[in-house]
Amino acid sequence: MKKITIVLSVAFLFFIGSVITLHAWGFWGHHKINRLAVFTLPDPLKSFYEKHIDFITDHAVDPDLRRNLSKNEGVRHYIDAEIYGNAPFDSLPKLWKDASKKYKADTLMKYGINPWYIDSLMTQLTQAFRDYKIEIALSISADLGHYIGDAHVPLHTSINYDGQLTGQKGIHGLWESRIPEIMGDKYNLYAGKASYIADPLAESWKILRESYSEKDSVLSLQCKMEDTFPIDKKYIMITKNDTVKIQIVSERYARAYNSLLNGMVERKMRKAIVEVGSFWYTAWVNAGKPTINEFDRTILAPETTKKLSDEESRWLSGK
Numbered sequence: 001m002k003k004i005t006i007v008l009s010v011a012f013l014f015f016i017g018s019v020i021t022l023h024a025w026g027f028w029g030h031h032k033i034n035r036l037a038v039f040t041l042p043d044p045l046k047s048f049y050e051k052h053i054d055f056i057t058d059h060a061v062d063p064d065l066r067r068n069l070s071k072n073e074g075v076r077h078y079i080d081a082e083i084y085g086n087a088p089f090d091s092l093p094k095l096w097k098d099a100s101k102k103y104k105a106d107t108l109m110k111y112g113i114n115p116w117y118i119d120s121l122m123t124q125l126t127q128a129f130r131d132y133k134i135e136i137a138l139s140i141s142a143d144l145g146h147y148i149g150d151a152h153v154p155l156h157t158s159i160n161y162d163g164q165l166t167g168q169k170g171i172h173g174l175w176e177s178r179i180p181e182i183m184g185d186k187y188n189l190y191a192g193k194a195s196y197i198a199d200p201l202a203e204s205w206k207i208l209r210e211s212y213s214e215k216d217s218v219l220s221l222q223c224k225m226e227d228t229f230p231i232d233k234k235y236i237m238i239t240k241n242d243t244v245k246i247q248i249v250s251e252r253y254a255r256a257y258n259s260l261l262n263g264m265v266e267r268k269m270r271k272a273i274v275e276v277g278s279f280w281y282t283a284w285v286n287a288g289k290p291t292i293n294e295f296d297r298t299i300l301a302p303e304t305t306k307k308l309s310d311e312e313s314r315w316l317s318g319k
């Protein structure tokens with residue numbers, strides 16, 4: 001009986017792990033990042049994105065949903081930096097052609113291509129703006145927001161992405177899903193307005209370098225907490241869809257970990273929002289600031305415009 005319970009627990013943890021790696025930042029986080037990034041934009045680009053804010057929000061998680069459909073999808077969401085030595089962001093060349101010469105394309109493909117993929121989407125988005133291809137521009141924008149969001153998650157830069165190498169399996173989902181889902185409504189996510197990025201590829205590397213510098217805190221602070229936190233209070237059972245019982249990390253545990261992290265999750269999310277807006281804005285500027293609104297026949301109902309303006313005001317005041 002005991003053996004069966006252990007097997008089931010392991011199977012359960014494996015299942016939870018699979019779910020976690022599938023949905024980085026959680027649905028809530030990705031939706032929020034893409035949605036609020038719209039308000040960082042200057043007009044007239046903002047009014048274009050506002051007309052499609054629900055599309056940009058809803059499709060923020062498409063890249064995670066595609067992971068099951070394409071074997072090439074997964075590697076776009078991360079980079080396992082440790083593979084490239086003790087100072088990976090110094091030793092790994094920034095350009096794909098140089099990096100693939102030094103480490104072989106197969107190696108790069110195996111350990112994650114997040115910064116280069118963001119860069120290729122920037123080229124595609126710029127071209128879509130140039131060609132006034134509205135639907136393509138919107139779907140690339142939604143994807144781009146997702147991958148930039150992922151780059152802000154410290155564990156997306158590490159081969160120990162779910163604490164599986166240090167006995168901390170589940171930490172990925174705890175950091176990027178459970179904490180924002182519990183505390184996100186109280187976050188102040190205002191981080192200023194979008195600005196032009198002179199070198200988007202360099203900016204992606206900068207974001208990843210910063211995330212990488214935070215992954216040791218993410219891991220070590222949880223270890224520190226485990227020393228004192230009562231283990232029987234770590235998980236709670238919940239019933240899903242009225243039938244399935246699942247075990248999740250308790251709110252008490254998530255809150256305790258969050259307070260040790262000292263606002264890191266909120267800070268990273270805020271940063272991701274303004275970066276996503278800045279990347280979209282940069283693609284539009286690089287396309288020559290096309291008058292894209294003139295080609296877009298979408299018209300928002302006055303009550304929708306009013307709701308968006310209220311939402312923007314709440315974001316501006318940090319609510």
Ligand SMILES: [Zn+2]
Nearest residue numbers: 024064077150
């Ligand atoms: Zn992802």
